[in-house]
Amino acid sequence: MNQDKNELFIASRRSHLAIAQADYVSKRLSLLNKTYQFSIVTADTLGDLVQSKPLYQFEESTVWTKELEKLMADGKCSMAVHSLKDLPTKLPDGFMIGAILERLDPTDALVVKKGLNYKCLEDLPEKSIVGTSSIRRIAQLRRHFPKLLFQDIRGNITTRIKKLDDPTSLYVCLILASSGLLRLGLKDRIVKRFESSILMHAVGQGAIGVEVKSDDIVAQDLVKPLNHMQTFLSCLAERSLMSTLQGGCSVPIGVETRFNGNLLRIESIIVSLDGMQSVTSNMSMEVLKEEDAIKLGTLLANDLIKRGALEILKNIKEYGV
Known part of the structure; x- marks a missing residue:
């Protein structure tokens, strides 16, 4: 790859959503900085290439990220754009999150097969x-x-x-992230957005994360203005929660975070695979800086552990997830 000194490359997966997110970051960077031109380099990750098995059966936490990090490690790209929920809580040595952009709707959405008029899961036949x-x-x-x-x-x-829409398929509906549908211009397919009392979202859901190398000061300075502080602190608390619980991307940890002034409230639920057992808790704390967010997530995780979360997670891992 011939790289002009004023051209920087952004690593992205090849999916429509990934490219849309990388393009959004590229345009934001171009508006903020006239010194560089930004181009997108795409790559297939393990999760893209292996479609034959469920995501929870992958042992690697880097299923969506490893190939993009290699592009950065090899000097071919200066940054990588991810759906933050796909980014492991522990990054490889030499990498860091440079920015988390303002979060879009983090909820999950119901999408119904074309031609059917169901408005909610309660309407579906047994x-x-x-x-x-x-x-x-x-x-x-x-x-x-x-x-x-x-x-x-x-x-x-x-x-x-x-x-879903294939007349021969047996699917009646899908559950997808609202943010992904919105970013792809598919708002009209959203039939219902789930309340957190029914379905709490994934850690980092709805947010775009920009990963950079720890020693690349130029890239760090470029992406820093993209960072949305309340989103960053909210997601940091969520990621601290997951990290303390030693949960990978496939572990059923649901969360909801909300700022009221400087007070951050975080709620979480851990549910067994059969839906029969659950542990939930919430906590609020004044969060002004990174250390506060990390502390809040850790405190909530420890409270969930006291309530039996590790036993549920242990049973899930023994099941093979």
Whole structure:
């Protein structure tokens, strides 16, 4: 790759959503800085290449990120753009989060097969098939809708929706991140957004993270103005919670964070795969800096542990997740 001294490259997955997010970051950077031109370099990650098994069966926490980090390590890219929920809580040595952009709607959404008029999961007939690749969604929704069948579905958002709308498919609906649908201009496919009392979102969901190398001061300075502090602190608390619970991307940890002034409230739920057992807790604290956010997430995790969260997580791991 021939790199002009004034051209910087942004690493991205090849999916439509990933490219849309990388393009958004590129445009924001171009508006803020006239010295450099920004171009996107795409790569397939392990999660993209292996579509035949459910996400929870991958042992690697870097299933969506490793190949993009290699582009940076090899000097081919200066930064990588991720859906923050796909970025492991512990990054490889030499890498760091340079910025977290303002969060879009973090909720999960119901998308119904074209031609059907269902407005919510309560309307579905018994044993209707609901498609999702997330055991977090499955575990939480089984608590409230035990008569529905939840089936794995892989592929990017547009691929999943095509599978849903195929008249020969058995899927009645999908559960997808609201933010992904909004970023792809698919707001019209959102039938319902779930309240946190039914389905808490994933750690980092709805936020875009920009990863840079720890020794690349130029890249760090470039992306720093993109950082949205309340989103950054909220997501840092969520990631601290997950890290303390030793949860990977596939572990069913649901969260909700909300700022009221400088007071950050975080709530979390851990649910067994069958939906029968759950532990929940919430905590609030004044959060002004990174250390405060990390402390809040750690405190909540320890409270969940006292309430039995580790036993549920242990059973999930023994099941093979």
